[in-house]
Amino acid sequence: MDELRTKGQKAKSASYYLGSMTTVQKDAVLLRVADGIDRNRAAILEANRDDMLQAQKAGLTGAILDRLKLSDERISGMITGLKEVAVLDDPIGEVIQMKKRPNELLIGQKRVPLGVIGIIYESRPNVTADVFGLCFKTGNAAILRGGKEAFQSNRAITATINKELTGAGLPEGVLQLVENTSRESAIAMMKLNEYIDVLIPRGGAGLIKAVVENSTVPVIETGVGNCHIYIDEHAKVDQAVRIAVNAKTQRPGVCNAAETVLVHKNISRKVLSPLFQELQNHNVEIRTSPEIYKQFPDTTPATDEDWEKEFLDLIIAVDVVDSLESAIRHINRYGSGHSESIITDNYSNAQTFLEQVDAAAVYVNASTRFTDGFEFGFGAEIGISTQKLHARGPMGLKELTSTKYIIYGNGQIRE
């Protein structure tokens, strides 16, 4: 597809320019862009009204409309985000390690930008500004392919940003929005190995699956979270209930919310009643294994699929397990490798769980809801990786970088 090849070439060429900018220069541009968005609120909101109108006409539902909608407050959020990224430490240029070899070669490993980052995302137009900020701070050019329904909003935001970039003397290609929002343009982007160094999908499970299956460009898989709380036989009941309820209900629509609670059989008699009480107080639908359902017929019988589902809603599956080992086996089988927590006061069980559960973030005695770049202290987040390559868990600025070996010689040849 011609549009993508042209944009790819421009992005690659801009990426060399970005890679040689100083931190001071980059931070000044980020603040300038923040101000530009502030001055251009009216135009952005107007474009967003067009998108909203179209979406309503097309019969889109409440949750999508909510994600699509921009408000003065959400625009302020974009502005604050850019200003916050401007004050974060710049990871680019850091020499992670350097050592002298026996032959006097001095070999160092230096952090450099990835180059060109492609983002394929769905209906949230604020992602446009957020992603720009993170990519720009790390010296990466960005090609954004947003959803059709958010196109006017995305275009208004990228136009605003690009006006400031041009004003600051930057070349074309630093930030580009794909104009063609057909499925073909997404597929073409996934095959653009010559120009795109990494592709990060942001959106629902369907989008992520499509990118993983079709992309020849390296992908960082983000998002899907089937997270568990395991209440060990040595748990404090109050703490266990408080954490499980928080992990499910504090914000049920996000990837680090819990979807299943596993309870050790020796504590189930004490835990299940207060747990179900609290969950029901929060209007959570409880889907239970046959064993539990017998005792709690006011719950819903769980189906086999419920153990592998990311409900993203006020629904939770609950099962009883015979042992710590069964809990770990259940989690490694059904989990999506996102966030898992054991509630226990037993030292060995805590260590075994941390050791043997195969996930990006494994907790003892805390809610899974903390898996987040801000909560982890990164000051930013581009997504949460559930793959093992390159980055695992919340990704901040450092995860948007690569490295390069720099070698200082004085005439060395290989014998």
Added chain:
Amino acid sequence: MDELRTKGQKAKSASYYLGSMTTVQKDAVLLRVADGIDRNRAAILEANRDDMLQAQKAGLTGAILDRLKLSDERISGMITGLKEVAVLDDPIGEVIQMKKRPNELLIGQKRVPLGVIGIIYESRPNVTADVFGLCFKTGNAAILRGGKEAFQSNRAITATINKELTGAGLPEGVLQLVENTSRESAIAMMKLNEYIDVLIPRGGAGLIKAVVENSTVPVIETGVGNCHIYIDEHAKVDQAVRIAVNAKTQRPGVCNAAETVLVHKNISRKVLSPLFQELQNHNVEIRTSPEIYKQFPDTTPATDEDWEKEFLDLIIAVDVVDSLESAIRHINRYGSGHSESIITDNYSNAQTFLEQVDAAAVYVNASTRFTDGFEFGFGAEIGISTQKLHARGPMGLKELTSTKYIIYGNGQIRE
């Protein structure tokens, strides 16, 4: 394909066992396997003779036959390799960083195995033992899919290793060789996302391209090297010639050998004659740009394709450039992002080259032939990555690991 799904399940299950082995246990097994190979030399050599016979019947050529052939010396190399890996530091379990957050959550990042590593390789049967050693030391299960022509050798080596693994009480699935060597089995392996965490192709450009294009499993792209030596106007002529000749001729068939020399116009009169003299003394075919060809009609005129070719042979392309900037542009355009070297005594030019050349390893005043896990001091190497994600440059044990966040709480919930 059933074989691959079965092997995938076994590998995944074995990977959990491997991940919880201690370094002491793993090192003892590596030494045991080394001894097992030593005792089983005769059977391995016999299997290899079968492969060689078949290959000769099939009319395979000299270079492939050489890669395929095992000798007592090559088997000793496999044994030494395993023993060397046993004494290397184990990266697994290292906590890279750990800090306390304001809410008292203690968040650490710990090195863990990748899980299951798939390797698709061609005719070298010694890769079988090497890859096993590196994967095993880092707690990874391995699924190997070698070339058809090396099948008997690969089977003899994996059987020898597996006999020792069983003897040491390890579960099935730690090391598996794919029996089906059809193209279909390779393709099936590339789609086995459920069980394989990363795929590393080892072989020629065609194999690597096929894996990058077809794999939905995350890939680490290794190998292709179109490396350059740029002789700056401020180079010492002797040093420049010595390094360029070494980079081309010391071992022309490998990825870190130089394929193109670029010479600054202000020094070309001094450099080209002695350079060509030395290259010709080493029987190197010199392909030159029209400008050079006019002066050196005993060279071969270069075609446009020569600038992007990995000759892997005693052939080199040579051009004159107007400036450091043109050299960098040429390299970023035609290079494969592997290894690039500037020869100069000018401080600013050296720094600019290190900064602006986009490659895994960038040198000043040294041969590109040093891009190698052993030369870099890693003590091992599974390949040289030319992509930017996860690992870039020579990959040692550390590059076969992922990380996991471990979080110690005391009841934290998110407000």
